[in-house]
Amino acid sequence: MATEKIKFPFNLSVLILFGLILLSLQLMSSATQESSELSAMYSWLLLVNALGSVVLLILVGANIYTLIQHTKRREAGSRLTTRMVSLFVVLALAPAVIVFYFSMQFLHQGIDSWFNVEIDRAMEDALELSQASLDQRMRWHLKQTQQLTEKLEDSSESLVTLEIENLREQSGASEMTLFSRQGRIIASSSINPGDILPSLPDEHIWLQLRQNAEYVAVAPIHEEELMIRVIVTVKAQEPQYLQALYPVPVRIADLADSVEFAFVRYQEMNFLRDSLKMSFSLALSLVLFMSLLAAIWVAFISIRNIIAPVKELVKGTQAVASGHYDQQLPVIAQDDLGFLVKSFNDMTHRIAVARDETRQAGFEVENQRAYLETILANLTAGVISFDELYKIRTANQAAYRIFHIHVNQFIGRTLLELIESYSELAEPLKSIQRLLEQADDIWQQRIAFLGPNGRQELLCRGTPLFSQEGQRVGAVVVFDDVTDLIQAQKNAAWGEVARRLAHEIKNPLTPIQLSAERLQHKLSDKLEPADAGILQRSTRTIIQQVEAMKEMVDDFSEYAKPSKKQTVDIDLSSLVQEVLALYALKSGVKFKADYEAGFLIINGDPVSIRQVLHNLIKNALEAIDAHGLIEITLHKVQKNNTDFIEIALYDNGPGIKDEQIEKIFEPYVTTKAKGTGLGLAIVKKIIEEHGGAIWIDTNRKVGAGFIIQLPASNSKQL
Amino acid sequence: MLPFSGYTGEFAAEVKRAEITLQGDIYVLSADIVYRLSDKAKEALQSGVPLFWDIQVRLLQHRDVLWNKMLVDTAIRYRIQYHALLNMYRVRNEVDGEVYNFSTLPAALDLMSTISDFPLIEETELASENQYLGALRVSFDREALPLPLRPVAYIDPQWYLSSDWTLWPLKK
Numbered sequence: 001m002a003t004e005k006i007k008f009p010f011n012l013s014v015l016i017l018f019g020l021i022l023l024s025l026q027l028m029s030s031a032t033q034e035s036s037e038l039s040a041m042y043s044w045l046l047l048v049n050a051l052g053s054v055v056l057l058i059l060v061g062a063n064i065y066t067l068i069q070h071t072k073r074r075e076a077g078s079r080l081t082t083r084m085v086s087l088f089v090v091l092a093l094a095p096a097v098i099v100f101y102f103s104m105q106f107l108h109q110g111i112d113s114w115f116n117v118e119i120d121r122a123m124e125d126a127l128e129l130s131q132a133s134l135d136q137r138m139r140w141h142l143k144q145t146q147q148l149t150e151k152l153e154d155s156s157e158s159l160v161t162l163e164i165e166n167l168r169e170q171s172g173a174s175e176m177t178l179f180s181r182q183g184r185i186i187a188s189s190s191i192n193p194g195d196i197l198p199s200l201p202d203e204h205i206w207l208q209l210r211q212n213a214e215y216v217a218v219a220p221i222h223e224e225e226l227m228i229r230v231i232v233t234v235k236a237q238e239p240q241y242l243q244a245l246y247p248v249p250v251r252i253a254d255l256a257d258s259v260e261f262a263f264v265r266y267q268e269m270n271f272l273r274d275s276l277k278m279s280f281s282l283a284l285s286l287v288l289f290m291s292l293l294a295a296i297w298v299a300f301i302s303i304r305n306i307i308a309p310v311k312e313l314v315k316g317t318q319a320v321a322s323g324h325y326d327q328q329l330p331v332i333a334q335d336d337l338g339f340l341v342k343s344f345n346d347m348t349h350r351i352a353v354a355r356d357e358t359r360q361a362g363f364e365v366e367n368q369r370a371y372l373e374t375i376l377a378n379l380t381a382g383v384i385s386f387d388e389l390y391k392i393r394t395a396n397q398a399a400y401r402i403f404h405i406h407v408n409q410f411i412g413r414t415l416l417e418l419i420e421s422y423s424e425l426a427e428p429l430k431s432i433q434r435l436l437e438q439a440d441d442i443w444q445q446r447i448a449f450l451g452p453n454g455r456q457e458l459l460c461r462g463t464p465l466f467s468q469e470g471q472r473v474g475a476v477v478v479f480d481d482v483t484d485l486i487q488a489q490k491n492a493a494w495g496e497v498a499r500r501l502a503h504e505i506k507n508p509l510t511p512i513q514l515s516a517e518r519l520q521h522k523l524s525d526k527l528e529p530a531d532a533g534i535l536q537r538s539t540r541t542i543i544q545q546v547e548a549m550k551e552m553v554d555d556f557s558e559y560a561k562p563s564k565k566q567t568v569d570i571d572l573s574s575l576v577q578e579v580l581a582l583y584a585l586k587s588g589v590k591f592k593a594d595y596e597a598g599f600l601i602i603n604g605d606p607v608s609i610r611q612v613l614h615n616l617i618k619n620a621l622e623a624i625d626a627h628g629l630i631e632i633t634l635h636k637v638q639k640n641n642t643d644f645i646e647i648a649l650y651d652n653g654p655g656i657k658d659e660q661i662e663k664i665f666e667p668y669v670t671t672k673a674k675g676t677g678l679g680l681a682i683v684k685k686i687i688e689e690h691g692g693a694i695w696i697d698t699n700r701k702v703g704a705g706f707i708i709q710l711p712a713s714n715s716k717q718l
Numbered sequence: 719m720l721p722f723s724g725y726t727g728e729f730a731a732e733v734k735r736a737e738i739t740l741q742g743d744i745y746v747l748s749a750d751i752v753y754r755l756s757d758k759a760k761e762a763l764q765s766g767v768p769l770f771w772d773i774q775v776r777l778l779q780h781r782d783v784l785w786n787k788m789l790v791d792t793a794i795r796y797r798i799q800y801h802a803l804l805n806m807y808r809v810r811n812e813v814d815g816e817v818y819n820f821s822t823l824p825a826a827l828d829l830m831s832t833i834s835d836f837p838l839i840e841e842t843e844l845a846s847e848n849q850y851l852g853a854l855r856v857s858f859d860r861e862a863l864p865l866p867l868r869p870v871a872y873i874d875p876q877w878y879l880s881s882d883w884t885l886w887p888l889k890k
Contacts, residue, residue: 271765275867
């Protein structure tokens with residue numbers, strides 16, 4: 001820093017300009033000297049300087065205007081510039097004006113002091129003295145010439161010619177001429193024999209001569225010399241005029257000339273006094289005006305140069321304030337301001353680096369979060385996090401899927417608020433809420449409820465979250481839909497029961513039946529008719545019950561064996577029509593079928609599906625007691641991006657009681673007096689083995705309604 | 719071709735008459751000029767300030783397409799000064815150096831007013847088919863004034879003593 005060169009705020013062009021102004025002013029000042037050669041250029045110099053002033057004035061004016069505009073727009077550095085310029089102008093103007101004022105005073109007083117009454121009078125007296133001296137000489141020469149004329153009176157013209165030569169020499173005149181009254185030269189004599197033609201009086205002199213009969217005057221000959229011209233009348237027969245030219249002695253002429261020169265000079269100066277004052281004042285004013293304007297203009301340039309880094313700093317600070325940390329300012333000067341700018345650049349650079357690092361860290365955190373979210377979203381288990389007020393903060397896709405609630409209506413609400421919109425979820429949501437509020441540690445609970453797709457069973461695990469200070473900040477609940485798992489377990493158990501029954505019970509039934517028939521056959525003839533009757537009734541009962549048991553066991557084995565044996569594409573609409581055709585003859589029952597247009601095809605075992613339909617229709621017929629309406633609709637639905645064919649079967653019978661709805665698909669659950677209670681269980685098993693679902697339409701208020709959804713076949717043709 | 723006319727006020731000189739005539743084989747100029755000195759000018763003269771006038775004379779050949787061609791451009795310069803000692807006005811023709819003394823100002827101005835038989839150009843130099851113009855102007859030399867008076871002389875109408883250009887066709 002210390003070794004670096006300090007740059008002055010003035011550049012060469014400004015110095016040259018100042019030089020030109022000074023030169024111009026100096027030239028003008030020199031021109032005011034009368035003797036100077038520049039005197040002839042005075043007017044031009046004055047004009048040039050005035051034009052220079054005007055140019056400077058325009059420059060300063062433009063600068064002031066720009067500054068005002070900048071200040072109005074509140075541009076960076078404008079106010080500081082205004083203050084500095086104002087300060088400079090005041091500082092420069094004050095002494096300049098004081099000096100100007102006193103200079104003017106001195107100037108005016110100085111010029112006035114050249115003139116005073118005494119000198120004035122002395123000058124006039126000197127001139128008068130010169131004139132008096134010449135006057136006296138003139139009178140003397142007049143008298144002398146008049147005396148000479150006496151000698152010429154009554155002389156003949158021939159004598160006069162000789163006489164005049166003597167008279168001229170006698171009188172000391174340089175030339176003597178005798179004119180006739182008409183102005184004709186009669187005789188002439190000159191001190192200089194070369195002068196052939198004498199000096200002739202002009203008309204003006206003749207006029208005066210005729211009036212006064214004599215004439216005397218001093219007249220300049222050539223430039224410097226003076227001579228006295230005397231003309232007097234010669235009394236003769238015919239009046240004649242004698243002209244004598246007397247030279248004024250050189251000494252006297254010089255003195256008179258000197259006096260006249262001084263007098264004229266003084267008079268001229270006196271006359272020019274005001275002009276002189278004005279002229280000097282003008283020059284002085286011009287010098288002051290130009291110097292001031294130049295100084296102000298240079299001040300503008302210099303201050304602008306000084307302010308430039310400050311301006312940049314202000315702009316830079318504004319940029320940093322608005323978040324642009326990449327701002328790097330140009331280092332204009334190598335002074336303290338330059339150091340400040342450098343420091344600012346370092347600072348913004350460091351801020352930018354820090355900002356980049358923070359941003360990078362933020363990105364990483366965000367990536368981690370997104371990664372976790374992706375994992376959470378793709379979990380099959382539902383995950384919901386709560387804040388300390390039990391409002392839902394986050395929830396994954398599985399949670400929405402399990403609860404069948406739309407994403408938008410989940411976040412930011414409490415579970416209790418959700419109940420208002422989803423009353424069917426009241427039971428599980430209330431349970432979870434209660435557990436959240438009560439639990440201080442990890443908890444686990446199985447919650448069963450009736451969802452829109454039938455009975456659902458959730459396995460919930462909750463973990464309250466605590467801050468480092470031990471405050472409760474929320475909780476996380478993870479839950480799995482274990483409905484299918486439990487159902488599978490139940491099905492497996494029932495399958496096992498059925499297989500055991502078939503194996504353990506069906507085998508002894510045949511020997512029991514055969515034994516009973518043998519008893520009947522062997523003993524009926526040997527017994528009394530009354531006893532024989534008892535035997536026959538008993539054996540018939542045994543055989544009937546065994547038959548019933550066999551049927552039951554068959555049903556169980558049917559239930560236990562897999563239903564999906566041979567799969568083909570089945571057109572459900574034609575299948576339903578076929579099945580319905582078998583029941584169409586039943587009197588008192590009205591069938592109403594509604595099929596959606598298009599292919600309603602599933603891939604499955606036609607025998608099993610037919611059994612499903614038979615079972616359901618049989619159930620319905622039994623429910624309506626062979627009088628009423630059975631309604632079947634078939635249409636395509638889309639669920640989780642998969643096409644399903646939905647079969648809905650409704651009757652207008654007494655319906656299903658609420659307490660039975662949960663368990664109606666389990667074996668040995670029936671509302672009927674007869675039957676094994678396996679019908680719906682088998683239906684459910686077949687449907688589930690075909691990848692479908694069956695549930696009771698709880699929204700249906702009249703009679704019972706079953707809804708079956710089976711995955712639609714991918715192939716569009718049979 | 720001619721300089722634009724300056725401001726002419728009440729003190730401006732005026733060319734009353736100007737004509738170019740053939741004398742022998744030379745065209746000569748005759749003119750009458752009236753000088754009207756302002757009080758300021760008279761005061762300056764009385765104070766010993768010499769005043770200068772240039773009587774500018776031009777002879778131009780008129781051309782239709784191009785600008786006029788200048789054949790003669792000459793001037794008669796007079797200086798008039800008051801001599802306090804002898805109480806007379808001295809007029810000097812600056813061109814030929816002739817000096818004239820007058821006891822009154824009108825007499826002195828009278829000398830400067832009349833131009834008679836001022837030779838301009840030989841007859842042979844003018845072609846009969848061309849048209850010619852004579853131009854005359856009296857110009858007061860402000861720059862010959864003492865220095866302090868000069869700026870004032872450009873501003874004060876009392877110092878606007880120059881005449882306008884007077885143009886007239888030459889009769890052959």
